[in-house]
Amino acid sequence: MNKVFSIAIDGPSGAGKSTIAKKLANELDIMYLDTGALFRAVAYQALKLKVDPNDLEAVTEFIPEVELEINFVNKEQRVSINEKDVTDFIRTEEVSIAASDISVHPIIRNFILEKERELASKESFVLDGRDIGTVVLPKAEVKIFLSASPEIRAKRRYKDLEKQSDDEVEYQQVLADILKRDKQDSSRKTAPTKKAKDAVFLDSSNLTLAETLAQVKKIVKEKLLKNQGCYENDK
Ligand code: DC
Secondary structure, eight states: OOSOOEEEEEOSTTSSHHHHHHHHHHHHTOEEEETHHHHHHHHHHHHHTTOOTTOHHHHHHHGGGOOEEEEEETTEEEEEETTEEOGGGSOSHHHHHHHHHHTTSHHHHHHHHHHHHHHHHHSOEEEEESSIIIIIOTTOSEEEEEEOOHHHHHHHHHHHHHHHOSSOOOHHHHHHHHHHHHHHHHHOSSSOSOOOTTOEEEEOTTOOHHHHHHHHHHHHHHHHHHSTTSOOTTO
16 A cells, blocks of 8 residues: 555444444555544533533633643543543543533534544545545545444444443433434534545444445445555455
């Protein structure tokens, strides 16, 4: 592979984007960027400083004080805010909701967009997010929109949360949170969750992880072979 290229995997929460994107990046031996983690890190810091993620004025005052750094340790992404690594604290439901809330503001989106573009200009990445194919990298070589029904996504998220947390989790609550985030992420004015015109739509509702990955790899191979120099013949 001799050219920097980008693979955008967009879609709603819980569609399996991050697992697929990580595996794909690994197989292609390129980098993986979880863009949701950047919004989560900023949201985590806002919560910590008691800044209301819905309050534009408060968020506007807060953001110049935020230094967001993305590092890769053995290709594993770590996110730091003001030199403190927050990677291990950003996966709670509270941060999920705050990330969706804070990501509505254009000032936040522009702040993160700059970091995403800078990284993607230097090295080949698989990026997962909501607006990678539409706004961040409209010229990405491959664009996939990965989705699944809200019930299936809630079931997957519920299983993950059950494994991760000692607290009682309720499926109905997980589904309600997913529906709330879907609505907010896809109806916001700036860069909503949306399939780019030239993205391939993939519904993973009735596919296993292995089947989804196989379909994604097929799409990637076809697209990259068209972009000469992006793909080795034996992959
Ligand atoms: O993918 P995730 O669940 O970690 O993302 C958390 C929130 O961040 C999501 O609800 C909306 C926001 N987000 C975004 O607006 N744009 C992205 N590219 C990635 C995430």
